[in-house]
Amino acid sequence: MPTRDLISWNSLLSGYLKAGEIEIAREVFEKMPQRDLVSCNAMIDGYGKEMLSLGVRPDAPAVVSVLSAIADLGFLEEGKWVHNYIFTNKVHQSCSFIGSALINMYAKCGRIENAYHVFRSLCHRQNIGDWNSMISGLALHGLGREAIEIFQDMERVELEPDDITFLGLLSACNHGGLMDEGQFYFETMQVKYKIVPKIQHYGCIVDLFGRAGRLEEALGVIDEMPFEPDVLIWKAILSASMKHNNVVMGHTAGLRAIELAPQDSSCYVLLSNIYAKAGRWDDVSKVRSLMRKRRVRKIPGCSSILADGKVHEFLVGKAMDVGYNQSVLSMLEEIVCKLKSEGYEPDLNQVFIDIEGGEKESQLTLHSEKMALAFGLLNSHQGSPIHIVKNLRICCDCHRFMQLVSKIYNRRVIVRDQNRFHHFDKGFCSCRNHW
Template structure:
């Protein structure tokens, strides 16, 4: 048919192709298609293939398929174009059908190698293991294994199935391996958690590229092996932004925020421009540290580079950073500033931020705004809402949220959601109701659920429930010191000192160390850390203790009486008062009063829950010294001002 085309027909083909290349809309495409039908150009394989290609570029795959079915003798290139597009679409199964059709229609299999990587990828996406093996068998019968693109696609397909053994066998049988082959298998091993096998392969590689180093750094980071990630980082002669980002992320993921921040600074000094993932990671590190000045600098950098519009994650990270640094107003300002480009992650960050500041009512109002804008909440939204209700003592509202997440939004609660509702009920004193939820969960309760019961039992002085919860928690997490400490505290509150001694003896036998309370404060760009009775930098200890004595004396004139029930040790009254007076948050406060200007707010971060005596102490200091004090403890924020706390004494 095509051989009979005259020179004028060839001119028509050229004109049609030229017009197609200038085509911009679907409607224009349909007009050109109609004209090609009238002039019989659709029977020209070259012209038809261009029409199919343009349909694929515009995403109109149904139209592309309808054109394809009218081509009398489609060539391998047309098949490749369609197979490749359907592989990346929501209907990858069509790629497999087209591949099967191609094998039956082509006189020989010449040219099918271009489509094979896409077909193998489609099989991987569909989890079509048997079909993938059949394609692999066809490849083995030909010499196509010598094509590195095809051979590498076989390895990647098996890795997509999670079949690491099959991938390794395919890798071992490859006639030639390039760096992509090695990197594919290393990445597959890392994804499967086979860290040692990945390292063995990495060490065997005849040559490595940046992908090799970045994959290993990222893999080690995800599995908590920061020292090994550092080793690989040091081995890389050349580093790109992903290398730096992978190492920063490894530090953040494994709770080394200071190292992450230091590495980010080093990266900037070397002139490496951070990408969005690097900025999100470093904002997460700043959020962990709890000090905002570096975060404000990052925010300014992001605004200067106008990166907010390039990724939805930066806005969420900024909101989260400001909220966790105690600046909820700044978080809300960022939230408002991205009003035209918000995603569900931004709403979740804002709701969770309000939750940790005890602003439960405001979090619920924000959720209602979210519903009004028809933004579909997800499971993280409800974790934030349930946490907000828990911190605010909003029991009825929390029950309602737990109900609608299932009935209205068809979200199946996970163990974390059950943990939140258990925490909500037990904090409010509904211990039996909380136990009922725990017993009726569709899966075994985790240690956090039992610890919520345990902590509330301590607060509400229910020894029986608390003792059982502690024993359950210890069985699930025998190395978690907080379970033993809370059980010991329950016994101490009721004067059961023999049982206190038994708990401590068990901790000693199991080599479980108690996490020491520490508090930190940022003054003039430097973080100062305090533990009970001393500063980590000991040159400040005497100064701080002296100031603390002055503060306690002044507060006693205002009616302060130390809450000796917070000292759960069998010591005399004088000893209890002495121990109370040097809690780490009080040490940090005294340092802040001495080293910041009069009237300046004081921000403190504590690694454990603030005790009731320190809470009363902070309220009184905020009034007597006219200071705004913000403390972030293990669970939430406390904003002390004019003798009151934002938590309304519910925490």
């Protein structure tokens, strides 16, 4: 039997939902190897119709599934609606996992303060899943110090942490740039709590050293691991090598990553970008030729924003919704003009193709998150925050761009990229330029 693709999975899912088979649809949704906007929207719509049906009340597992879908999409208003449904129908009284699901949903929707409120008011004090969700949520927002405080509270109530607790804690230290604290808790999990680190824990430490530019120490951690490094660890070295301009180490890490995951386009792209940043265009051509030979396609940058109840998507290089093309491009031109008057200079090093400077600047301007931001400024009320979800890591130029826009236009901008949240306000970012 041929392998079922995403379109086939979505068709199967929609068929069960239309037939009213919500439980079977949920099983299909959970088995899907990957999900997109269509599949998540279908589940939300299906659950919504069921919830509104007379006398039909979804059970706790069903509510947890829909909260997971909402979290993946970042749909805050839908999440609030489900939260209200949970309390109105007292669903939370029958399942201890509801609290964890709500914390996760609010954290991934950019409302870490709501997640904290749920944690303090709803959660079962002895349910480790609630604590783990809160620590992981704080990590996602780069709030390392706050995550450590939650862990210390956990120790005070004498709740035994597990390997997931420390994975969230190490991730929080990583995203917060807390080098000493990360090393301390990596040792604590082993010495005090006798927890054997998994490869994910080692990955956090490797990434922590790599981000700080301590690449030799990162390689030392890899050498000391009791198992072979996986592709994620080599990609962490790849990213660090590009950030700190270490072509030799990037070359080695890139080849190892490609060997382990020959169909993962990001491995090729990271290696190609390292060569491009160093001006080694022949090597760039070799990597791209290898991608073509193996039929590996680069994932294009895509950003989405919710406005007037509708999700608007923008793809790098062009506005997805033709009706907004001209207005978005005109707004972008105005923004760039204002930012340049404040000292903004496009970071042309973020364009990894061999073209002239003027063309590079045009390429930078059409990054998907910039188009989504322009759309948000045009289609939201002054004073309201702009929420953007991006499928890839935000680049240095777009990061600087968002900082300046938050200052000049006096707007809060919240960007959820592939790795974490960035809260831009008054010219500053919550990540403190550590991401």
